[in-house]
Amino acid sequence: NAGVTQTPKFRVLKTGQSMTLLCAQDMNHEYMYWYRQDPGMGLRLIHYSVGEGTTAKGEVPDGYNVSRLKKQNFLLGLESAAPSQTSVYFCASNKPQTYEQYFGPGTRLTVT
Amino acid sequence: AQSVTQPDIHITVSEGASLELRCNYSYGATPYLFWYVQSPGQGLQLLLKYFSGDTLVQGIKGFEAEFKRSQSSFNLRKPSVHWSDAAEYFCAVGAPLTRAGANNLFFGTGTRLTVIP
Numbered sequence: 735n736a737g738v739t740q741t742p743k744f745r746v747l748k749t750g751q752s753m754t755l756l757c758a759q760d761m762n763h764e765y766m767y768w769y770r771q772d773p774g775m776g777l778r779l780i781h782y783s784v785g786e787g788t789t790a791k792g793e794v795p796d797g798y799n800v801s802r803l804k805k806q807n808f809l810l811g812l813e814s815a816a817p818s819q820t821s822v823y824f825c826a827s828n829k830p831q832t833y834e835q836y837f838g839p840g841t842r843l844t845v846t
Numbered sequence: 847a848q849s850v851t852q853p854d855i856h857i858t859v860s861e862g863a864s865l866e867l868r869c870n871y872s873y874g875a876t877p878y879l880f881w882y883v884q885s886p887g888q889g890l891q892l893l894l895k896y897f898s899g900d901t902l903v904q905g906i907k908g909f910e911a912e913f914k915r916s917q918s919s920f921n922l923r924k925p926s927v928h929w930s931d932a933a934e935y936f937c938a939v940g941a942p943l944t945r946a947g948a949n950n951l952f953f954g955t956g957t958r959l960t961v962i963p
Binding site: 738774776777778779790830836839 | 850878880882887888889890891892895897936938940943944948949950951952953954955956
């Protein structure tokens with residue numbers, strides 16, 4: 735039981751490049767979330783999904799897109815990376831009616 | 847609006863000393879409160895949570911936290927700190943996103959704990 739895994743662990747992008755971050759969970763959780771963590775700001779919600787094929791915006795969705803084609807996977811895409819998107823990205827998941835979220839190890843992204 | 851304040855950015859304690867990390871929250875209804883720990887290069891691990899009931903909650907690794915509604919606080923404590931406790935600690939309050947039960951966790955900015963021998 736791996737829990738929540740994230741790929742890749744590190745990535746460096748140039749401004750304007752695109753990439754996709756993959757989150758996978760093997761706990762059969764309905765809900766999945768993407769957060770970003772910036773120094774001095776805690777974690778902020780980017781997008782979330784309440785089930786396969788459904789996504790919704792969180793607090794800071796601009797510049798990101800997401801997809802949930804399979805229940806166990808939640809993808810975060812950057813179509814045209816900007817330096818302001820340099821951050822550590824965390825994926826999380828949980829079951830309905832539970833507030834406790836399970837987090838992945840994070841992806842450190844640098845945009846130059 | 848929901849928010850969490852962790853007033854201490856960095857705390858240094860000696861191994862074996864007691865620890866208290868402060869957390870104040872702002873939330874209109876009964877809060878769902880959490881403490882997470884993040885070791886360097888790692889994800890967030892849940893230490894403990896408060897939903898309702900007993901205001902003193904026990905967590906993993908010997909941590910406990912006390913919910914005080916009158917002070918809007920949820921401080922984390924440990925009677926004797928170990929060197930392995932050095933990490934960053936985040937307090938969070940949960941708020942619903944949908945009626946179906948998805949929720950957002952509003953995090954504080956974290957407190958970095960250094961443990962000296």
